[in-house]
Amino acid sequence: MADFIQSSQSKNSVRTLATPIPDVAAFDAIVQAVMTNNPFGCVEYISAGVTHNPVEKTRENYTVRIVYQDNDAKRVGNDSGSFNTVAGYTAGAAALIADTALAEAHGGTPVRDTENDSFSATLRCHDPNGELYNVTITRTRVTLQSYADDAILGKVETWADTVPALA
Numbered sequence: 001m002a003d004f005i006q007s008s009q010s011k012n013s014v015r016t017l018a019t020p021i022p023d024v025a026a027f028d029a030i031v032q033a034v035m036t037n038n039p040f041g042c043v044e045y046i047s048a049g050v051t052h053n054p055v056e057k058t059r060e061n062y063t064v065r066i067v068y069q070d071n072d073a074k075r076v077g078n079d080s081g082s083f084n085t086v087a088g089y090t091a092g093a094a095a096l097i098a099d100t101a102l103a104e105a106h107g108g109t110p111v112r113d114t115e116n117d118s119f120s121a122t123l124r125c126h127d128p129n130g131e132l133y134n135v136t137i138t139r140t141r142v143t144l145q146s147y148a149d150d151a152i153l154g155k156v157e158t159w160a161d162t163v164p165a166l167a
Contacts, residue, residue: 010147030163040127042054055124058122
């Protein structure tokens with residue numbers, strides 16, 4: 001049998017947040033700040049003839065959670081919806097709360113369970129050294145994926161240390 005041979009030095013690192021990011025607005029502000037301010041010093045690159053921005057959002061997901069309560073505030077059901085934009089998340093939450101047929105089917109009154117909502121966005125970054133890596137931000141952690149140069153980890157850690165919500 002043939003042996004597997006290591007072909008890369010790719011690393012992954014995770015920072016678990018002391019407290020979850022409080023809401024979608026704070027989360028979106030962090031993501032937008034990375035894309036706008038480029039705190040990692042990333043550079044444009046060309047792939048398959050297409051010019052890419054130094055930092056690009058490649059994936060995002062926002063999940064709203066609803067619980068249904070009876071007249072005694074006892075939980076009688078739950079629902080959730082996942083959306084790929086902040087606008088979709090906001091509109092979806094309002095639609096779920098307003099859906100009287102769904103509330104009747106659950107046998108209760110809909111209440112937002114914002115503590116259990118979840119958000120995530122993955123940013124692809126192109127380092128000046130040529131490496132492509134991903135930074136995934138969720139409500140509870142920041143993950144640096146597919147990097148080899150420890151200087152990249154240093155840049156991401158330095159940035160995260162300046163963002164109070166990422167402590």
